[in-house]
Amino acid sequence: xxxxxxxxxxxxxxxxxxxxxxxxxxxxxxxxxxxxxxxxxxxxxxxxxxxxxxxxxxxxxxxxxxxxxxxxxxxxxxxxxxxxxxxxxxxxxxxxxxxxxxxxxxxxxxxxxxxxxxxxxxxxxxxxxxxxxxxxxxxxxxxxxxxxxxxxxxxxxxxxxxxxxxxxxxxxxxxxxxxxxxxxxxxxxxxxxxxxxxxxxxxxxxxxxxxxxxxxxxxxxxxxxxxxxxxxxxxxxxxxxxxxxxxxxxxxxxxxxxxxxxxxxxxxxxxxxxxxxxxxxxxxxxxxxxxxxxxxxxxxxxxxxxxxxxxxxxxxxxxxxxxxxxxxxxxxxxxxxxxxxxxxxxxxxxxxxxxxxxxxxxxxxxxxxxxxxxxxxxxxxxxxxxxxxxxxxxxxxxxxxxxxxxxxxxxxxxxxxxxxxxxxxxxxxxxxxxxxxxxx
Ligand code: GDP
Ligand code: MG
Numbered sequence: 001x002x003x004x005x006x007x008x009x010x011x012x013x014x015x016x017x018x019x020x021x022x023x024x025x026x027x028x029x030x031x032x033x034x035x036x037x038x039x040x041x042x043x044x045x046x047x048x049x050x051x052x053x054x055x056x057x058x059x060x061x062x063x064x065x066x067x068x069x070x071x072x073x074x075x076x077x078x079x080x081x082x083x084x085x086x087x088x089x090x091x092x093x094x095x096x097x098x099x100x101x102x103x104x105x106x107x108x109x110x111x112x113x114x115x116x117x118x119x120x121x122x123x124x125x126x127x128x129x130x131x132x133x134x135x136x137x138x139x140x141x142x143x144x145x146x147x148x149x150x151x152x153x154x155x156x157x158x159x160x161x162x163x164x165x166x167x168x169x170x171x172x173x174x175x176x177x178x179x180x181x182x183x184x185x186x187x188x189x190x191x192x193x194x195x196x197x198x199x200x201x202x203x204x205x206x207x208x209x210x211x212x213x214x215x216x217x218x219x220x221x222x223x224x225x226x227x228x229x230x231x232x233x234x235x236x237x238x239x240x241x242x243x244x245x246x247x248x249x250x251x252x253x254x255x256x257x258x259x260x261x262x263x264x265x266x267x268x269x270x271x272x273x274x275x276x277x278x279x280x281x282x283x284x285x286x287x288x289x290x291x292x293x294x295x296x297x298x299x300x301x302x303x304x305x306x307x308x309x310x311x312x313x314x315x316x317x318x319x320x321x322x323x324x325x326x327x328x329x330x331x332x333x334x335x336x337x338x339x340x341x342x343x344x345x346x347x348x349x350x351x352x353x354x355x356x357x358x359x360x361x362x363x364x365x366x367x368x369x370x371x372x373x374x375x376x377x378x379x380x381x382x383x384x385x386x387x388x389x390x391x392x393x394x395x396x397x398x399x400x401x402x403x404x405x406x407x408x409x410x411x412x413x414x415x416x417x418x419x420x421x422x423x424x425x426x427x428x429x430x431x432x433x434x435x436x437x438x439x440x
Contacts, residue, residue, distance in 0.1 A: 022066035023055045029067075030074050030293070037253035037292045038224035043262045051077055063309030068302045075289055075299060082257060082285035087267040090241065092213045095183040096128075098174065100210060102203050102238050103218035104230060105191035108246035108272055110139065112218055113188045114146030115272060115280035120184050121152060128182035130173040131156040132166040132206055133190040143188050149277055153182070166190070167205045174210055187212070195230060200237030207238055215240040216269065219256060220247050227256035228263050235264050246272035249279065254291045324424040328384040331416050332376045371404060375412050378402035387413055 027048055034044045051074050061069050091097045099116065101109040113129050120127040129147045131154060133139035140156045147154035155173040157164040170187060177185045189206055192199045207215060217240040219227055234240055243260050248271050257268055268283040290296050320326050376384060378401040383390050390398070390413055399406045 018055050018058050018060055018066055018069060020056070023052055023070055026067045026070035026074075027052055027055075030071070033294055034255065034258070034292065037255035037258075037294060039255035039292065040225045040228045040259040040263075043228070043259045046262070047077075047081075047258070063306045064302060068298070068305065071293075071295060071298055072302050075293060075295075078258070078289035078292060079285045081261055082288050083261070083267050083283065084285060086282045086284065087242070087269060089269065090213045091184075095181075096174070096177045097184045097214075098187065098210050098212040099184065099214045099216060100187040100189065100203075100207060100212040101216050101218055101244075102189055102234055102240060103191055104195070104220070104223075105136075105193050107191060107218040107220045108244075109133075109191060109218045110142050110146060110188050111275065111277075112216075112244055112246065112270075112272055112280075113143060113186050114150045114277050116186050116270075117147060117152040118150040118277045119280060120186075121150065125184045126182050127152050127184040127186055128173070128177050128180070129154040130170060130185055130187045132170050132173075132187055134164050134166050134169070135190040139188075139190065146277070153180070166202060167209045170206045170209045185210075195233040195237075200233070203238045214242055216242050216244050217260075217264075217266070218244045218246060219260060221245045221252040221254055221256050222247050222250050223256055224252065225255070225259070227259045231260045231264050235266075240264075240266060242267055242269040244268070244270045244272065245283070249273040253294060254288050257288050258292055321423045324420060326420045326423065328376050328379065328387050328416055329381075331419065332373060371408065372412055374402040375399075375404055375409055387416055 030051065031044060031048055034047065035041070039047075051070070054077065055070050055073050058069065058073065060066070064072065089097075089099070101112060103109050110133070117127045117129055129143055129150075129152060131140045131143045133143070134157065144154045144156060155169070155176055157169050166189070173187070174185060187206065187210055189203055190199065215238060217231060217234050219230065223230065231243075243257075243264075243266055245254070245257055245268060248254065260266070261268060268285075268288075271281050271283045271288075273279045273281070290299055293299070317330065320330060375398060378398045379390070383394065383398075390409075395406050395409045395413070399409045402409075
């Protein structure tokens, strides 16, 4: 897919808005990519609609061709939906913090309990695991083994009592955690192969008994489109405050992440990517977005194109500076760019001794910038190109047109000439911009 896209990317420099044709063509490719990543169809539809809306208003970028630009928007949107920055675990004001795990059988809850315990321990916590899966014969032992590996205590019902009551175990575990001063309690629960009422009720009863600070819905990334129905069932049956994606070491593209996030609105907190306890990390939205899109190389290309463009811009501006050809239009552009520490910031940073100038430009506040912008916009293109022609009567006209005093116009024009001279001198002195340039 990305080969096809890469082939379709030719460099065009145009102005204006992205065209519908550009957007539609790329949206089709994105749609295929999302479906291939196993994102649920309904989610794909809403997502594409949102992207089209956003892309429609976008100005055509000079650095990227339309397809690249749409992909960039898609990537940004995906990262945003998947969480922007990772949310941290909610910790209780009065310990212990209770984290309950819920999800289908085989999702990776018990393994996650061990991973979380080890991770929490590394952060300086004293976690305790609680075995509330009393359905499967080996579930308790499995949790104990995992707990031992992580080097933490596991609270489990006494053996030989037959099938115990998980709600009772949960309740006693919290009391024990308080007593033994464990500040985080991780409650492992039972799962079924499919969603069922009894399972949900049990999980809800455990939830009521332990009053968790977090309920983490654990979901196997390989589940693909089914993630939607499963997530909805757990949302309605137990409720959850966060999501953990497991088995990301497999070849699943991770569409489940987008589906669950879109459908439930709950953040994805962690990612599991292997059977070992170390195979675990906080969730990284940017990595997941790139995995879902499956366009890693295209995204790299976009980044490179943007960097190359910035570089070209900077070189052009440097050339103008050193030859004293700076126009008022450039002047305005660069003053505006200082706000974002854009090209002029980079440029000045490259010139030794230019710090003073940078400070001067940085002092220009927003209101002042607005005024300067108004004055320059009040000039004709010819005046902006060649400010020397701005004589007295022109200054009066500009002042009236932009609602400022003649003095303010004078200030601006004088300041411009000063800046131009200073920049040309600096550029010449430091041999920047090729050939030294002639300063006026
Ligand atoms: P539970 O039924 O939800 O408690 O799931 P388990 O923790 O018992 O995990 C089910 C199976 O999946 C076990 O064989 C685990 O070793 C395996 N597993 C869990 N998490 C991962 C993961 O992130 N990657 C891989 N490859 N296997 C995992
Ligand atoms: Mg289990």
